[in-house]
Amino acid sequence: MTFTDAAAQSKTFYRARRDLVDGFNRRELWLHLGWQDIKQRYRRSVLGPFWITIATGTTAVAMGGLYSKLFHLELSEHLPYVTLGLIVWTLINASILEGADVFVANEGLIKQLPTPLSVHVYRLVWRQMILFAHNIVIYVVIAIIFPKHWSWADLSFIPALFLIMLNCVWVSLCFGILSTRYRDISPLLFSLVQLLFFMTPIIWNDATLEAQGAGRWRTIVELNPLLHYLDIVRAPLLGAPQELHHWVVVIVLTVVGWIVAALALRQYRARVPYWV
Template identity: 85%
Template sequence: MTFIDAAAQSRSLRRAWRDLVEGFQQRELWLHLAWQDIKQRYRRSVLGPFWITIATGTTAVAMGLLYSKLFKLPLEEHLPYVTLGLIVWNLINASILEGADVFVANEGLIKQLPTPLSVHVYRLVWRQMILFAHNMIIFVIIAVIYPKPWSWTVLTVIPALGLIVLNAIWVSLCFGILATRYRDISPLLGSLVQLLFFMTPIIWNESTLQQQGAQDYARIVELNPLLHYLDIVRAPLLGADQELRHWIVVLVLTVVGWLVAAFAMRQYRARVPYWV
């Protein structure tokens, strides 16, 4: 086999797909590694990962109390809204920022352990889902304090979380490959995500914009894709009406994102071990 043939074979879509499949099949490995990440991070700590839950809960309560007073919103409505917004945002935020560093952070394993690249992405996403589950305890407590009428539409949160996971995987793959090649991408994403936080309805909502006379800003906010990801998870848990447009946008972005991820894996998967 010539060098050109070997290079062409390494860039085949079949090998990229095989990487994703074989990586998923090694779930005992990435499930264990993700759990070890959390245990290692909170080694010798009594509360362990619940420190993240406490930090998120404190932030949510503080922001919910403050902005409900500033915007004159009912606390029983705004506090659950802010809490869920922060919990889902933390999941999205980590998928983008930690996803950009996923291969650089695992340089030693990539060079020494012959595993598919997707193993490191699955490990990252599973770790974030564990932390997401811990943080959901906060919402459960607030939901008990301020109960809301739920319907069968609350079950749509299951496919919504499934879509979040699918998007977290392709985002980590794409940004991980890009940021491994160009190290300036990671800090750039940090600044961009921080900007998107203030453009995403987490601590404010549409009624807030109406009170401030900023209805035109609401149309600009619609261009923020994170708004749609946030709403498909938050709306059913708050007992709010589902809007089809959010699901359509998320589904379209999921398909487009995976097409981009497939191209990135096909073209550059073999180069990542050299770039790290």
């Protein structure tokens, strides 16, 4: 078999699909590695990963309290809103920024351990879900302090969270491959994500826009895809009415994102070990 034939065979959707399936089947490996990442990061720490919970909780309480006073909003409504926004944003933010470095950060394993590339992505998403589980404790405490009326429809946050996990995987795959080839992508994404934080309704909401006379910008805000990801998780947990178009946008983006990820994995999967 010539080099050209080998290269052609590596660029098939079958190989890309097998990478994803084989990587998922090695869940004992990436579940263990993801858990070890958490333990390693907080080795010799008394509180361990709960330091992230404390930091997120402090930020949420500070921002929620400050902006509720500045914009004359009810603390009982705005504090849970900001808290959930920050918790979901942390998950999305990590999948973008850490996803961009997922293959570069695992250079040693990629070159020495013959595993599917998707193992490293699953490991990243699993690690972020562990941190999400720690952070959601903050909202549980706030929900106890400021109780809401719950309904069975609010359980839709479970499939919403599953959708976000699916998106975290394709985002990490795409940006991971791209920034492995072009190392300028990672700092560029960092600047872009910082900008998106202020453009996404996390610490402000529709009432804030109306109070500032900027309600006409609502249409432009809707163009921000991160708004829809936040809303499908945050609205049910707040017991707020859910809007169907947020779900439609997220599902469409999920399908499109996975098509792009499949194409990227098909075309460049074999090149990543050389690029790192």
